[in-house]
């Protein structure tokens with residue numbers, strides 16, 4: 001048998017797909033739509049709506065087909081719009097077939113386990129879509145920016161930090177490959193907001209009373225570590241983008257463009273799985289006539 005991965009899910013093409021040649025540089029990544037993006041806000045919304053309807057059909061098939069699960073991972077700096085994107089893109093989906101999990105500071109129970117434990121327990125079942133709002137990647141992002149968090153993890157070994165992060169990348173790569181081999185298609189979205197746009201969004205959280213509740217001074221504190229986060233993102237994305245578990249770096253300064261782009265990638269991915277409703281075999285279908293008669297004669 002060829003060494004080429006058999007039956008592994010493969011990333012769909014997109015200008016935002018991060019290749020696995022190690023050459024991903026955040027400095028060169030757009031945070032705004034391309035210059036030729038001519039869709040008005042209204043047209044972008046309409047396009048999103050069309051995608052959402054097609055997503056709904058694909059999700060029904062995913063459920064009936066019952067061989068694949070889809071995992072969508074969202075990572076971003078604060079105020080990039082993870083919540084809104086998840087809400088919009090999934091708005092047409094049957095809630096029974098889709099679950100969103102948000103990962104915040106780990107609990108003491110979670111800290112008592114290895115770092116992949118808490119996300120592993122919330123992976124989507126076959127036929128379902130699982131969404132991670134933050135994820136196991138926090139362990140090589142926020143924890144890398146604040147290595148003092150490692151203290152609470154009670155690790156038995158203390159390799160130097162570079163070794164620790166590269167071991168974690170290795171664990172993540174193996175974990176995700178294992179999932180891909182066993183029927184979980186994983187898409188990872190990094191919503192790439194510019195530093196200036198984040199500043200504007202924080203300011204409107206402060207200035208507009210109905211947005212006040214979203215404001216958190218710890219977000220402003222984290223913003224102070226912007227450059228450290230970018231280094232952590234760049235390394236983590238380079239180390240873990242694979243054809244079977246791709247990263248997409250989505251421009252996030254324009255919310256309409258971002259949502260539409262994410263929806264298109266999710267849709268194209270589901271289409272690439274060639275999902276179909278299960279065929280009913282000849283024997284069972286043969287008995288349909290009998291059942292039909294039984295039901296029709298009931299009254």
Ligand code: ATP
Pocket residue numbers: 078083102103104105106133134138139142143149216
């Ligand atoms: P929102 O602000 O939209 O409600 P959020 O995801 O930013 O959503 P918060 O409660 O504001 O939620 O923040 C959660 C915080 O938990 C983030 O700063 C995140 O980096 C942090 N966090 C997540 N996972 C870990 C982890 N494994 N270790 C330490 N901190 C983590």
Ligand code: MG
Pocket residue numbers: 078216219
């Ligand atoms: Mg927050």
